[in-house]
Amino acid sequence: MAIDTVPPLISAQINYLIGHCPFSVKVEQMWSGCKNPNLLDRFTLVIPYCLDHVKWDVIFNAMYPLAAPDVIFGPEDEGFQPYASGTGQPSKNSLANWNSRDPSRLYSLIVELRDAYMAFQRRRISEIDDERVKFEFSTMISREGIEMYMSLGTDKPEEVKFAVPLLDIDLNKLVAGCTWRHPQKVYLQVIFPVGKKYSSVPPPPRLKLISSPELKALLSTEDFKLPTWVDGMCTAEYLPNLEQMLNTQIKDAVSSIEIRRKFIQSLAPHLGRPIEADPVFCRRATFLCSSGLFTFQVHCALSLQFPKQQPALVLQSSQHFNAHGAPVKSPTLSEYPWSPRWNSSEKADRIFDFLADEALNFKKNCNQLNQQ
């Protein structure tokens, strides 16, 4: 038997889960719980929840892979007993009548458990004895897709976190040709402390704008300047202004794709057609150039602040290799004559001029390196 095998029935369940899950679920580690340590039958699932992750251990039994799995939740969630309704009646759930031949079973179990977990957190937060949290909860609960989480740590203060999805538009449709598999969203993370008594006005909550990871190619939420929180305000009041600002920002971000595309196209008459380019977001392009007999590649990376920020260039020789056999590269070049006010053809002209000079320097450096 091969080393470290996942029994086929179990691996079919995992593959289906990862391939079909509406949220991006990951298997963190796998290990064995039976006498044959090569049969892996238990694993940790990392499930995104409320802009963070929960880790659940799924326990299968390699000796009896036909049996239903068991799930162990995180140490903070010992009160989470989704199938213990307390009525004494066995509740209808995905574990009942487990059929190991149906690979979608683990998927439906995890989706069901995540929904139950969401309800569990809501219930936990609704029971908090804190006027401000109570009010925020009652005004926010109706927002579609909102997730909330209460952290109960012995060493950290109790906090309630809301993840509020912003803008009711489908971002996946905004960018032509994008390959995002999961729906992309921008969230406002709002964190309130629990059970603190304030003498006068409560301080603003901790606010942070967070986007789903793949959206980072289009939009940088770190550079977004959040509107100020006025004393005595609540989240529901804060959101409309923020959504308006964000909407403008997203429109700008989408239109900036075209600006970048035009710029890459304007480089083509000087450097030739790019041998490789990012066709969706136009964030990078690679050209094959030559200076006399010396051939090299130019990697051109465009930041989201383009054209305010000039493209970062890296030269890579096609003829020189270092001791490890990797091609020699120049350091990132981002200090060269540039003005955002130039039109695209002038920008391209200036870059070409700069590259013509820089190529000679780079060639000299490469030759020196090879002689050593």
Place this chain on the structure above:
Amino acid sequence: MDDFPIDKIQISGASLASLLHRASSAVGDSHGYLFGHAAVSTSNPLSDHPTSAAPTSLLITTITSFLSLPSHLPLPPPPPSSSTCLLGWFSARRKTPLRPSLKDSAASLSLSSSPLLAITPQNSSLSLSPSIFLLITTPFHDQLIHTHEYKAFQFRGGSFDPKSLSIVNIGPSFRSQYDSFSPNLQLPMMNSDLRGPNAMVEDEIDESLAGKRDQLRNQKQLDLCAEGFEIGRVSKLMSSEAAYTAEMEDLYDKMLAKIDTLSKLVEHSNAKVLDQENRNMRLRSRVAGLE
């Protein structure tokens, strides 16, 4: 149903050792029932201190035996509380966190919420449901000395309340154990009648033929067990010293022979069980597509 908090969960060293051995020798994970007894004991603090508090009563449960089976098989319907004293259940799973799982909470809930299973501890009128849950795991990384981890809980009011498990051994420091000692050896029920002149003849007439045949078979079995050890031989012990020694030696030899046959039988049946287990394992692997 909200139970009273258990003050102490005890288990004899031998029972715990056997439980851990069962868990580690099982092919996969296992689970099963825990049996024992519960009692309310009034501890009497023998103290010279004048302000010593009034005697407090403690609810003490003692685990004496268990029933285990592989955890892919569901637990059998629990026996009614009249015959045995079901205290709770255990789950043994290797290399998992020492926290109750989804299945553990569901099983504990259904076990502790069944009013038919409630027991009444000795010296009290309380009602205690089988709410003890013992979790046995092994550490994530194989270690030479530290090979097992266990934690006891009482499932109360819908959540697991961690309890310490005290291990009972023999020795002076366990003297207080004898207060709550209750023998619970169960002899098999065999209606062996005393076949003799004073057997009640009238009763036999009423009995059906099937009953008689049943009785006859039991008697035969009993006779087989006692073969070579007839009651008549006891009288031979009384005659003389020489006869006593000879008779004693004969009885002893017979006993050794019997034990020898018995152990051979056990050996053979164990080999058969192992053989069947291996065959089952191969079939299971084939079903699971591991071949």
